[in-house]
Amino acid sequence: MISNDQLLMQIDKQLQQAKVTRNAQTKREALAAIRALCDLALESVPSPFPQDTSVAIPVAPTIQQTVALKEEDANGESLFDF
Template sequence: MMISTEHIIMQIDKQLGQAKGTGNEQSKREALAAIRALCDLALESVATSQTAPVVQAVSVAPTIQQPVALKEDDANGESLFDF
């Protein structure tokens, strides 16, 4: 399940209100850390939804089959013109 960007922004706004409303330095730092985490989450979800799957092209070299040399008992060589 994907969290909507609007929901994340609402949570950022809530945490910002908590950071502004408290006089406790530790509570401000915790709210700011939560805002940072929410921003990272929002940016990650936007980047993931806009990125197309990566498909790697694999090149396969064609195999060249060497002609099979047929050996005849009375042949003089490998060429068709060897009599």
């Protein structure tokens, strides 16, 4: 297994290469290598948080308009109006 110290040394090496190069393609490759090394380091360290990446999106309740029933012998709109 690769230790975190070895990963950090490789990240530092890639960072130095990205800093000194003038070639955009070489810089992108060094940054991609840093990303891969970081992902590898994060996978090897157990996280105290669950790795669930799903996001719950709250759904707004729908508002329904009620239509009052009109009956001939009703005294009002309330259920308690007799």
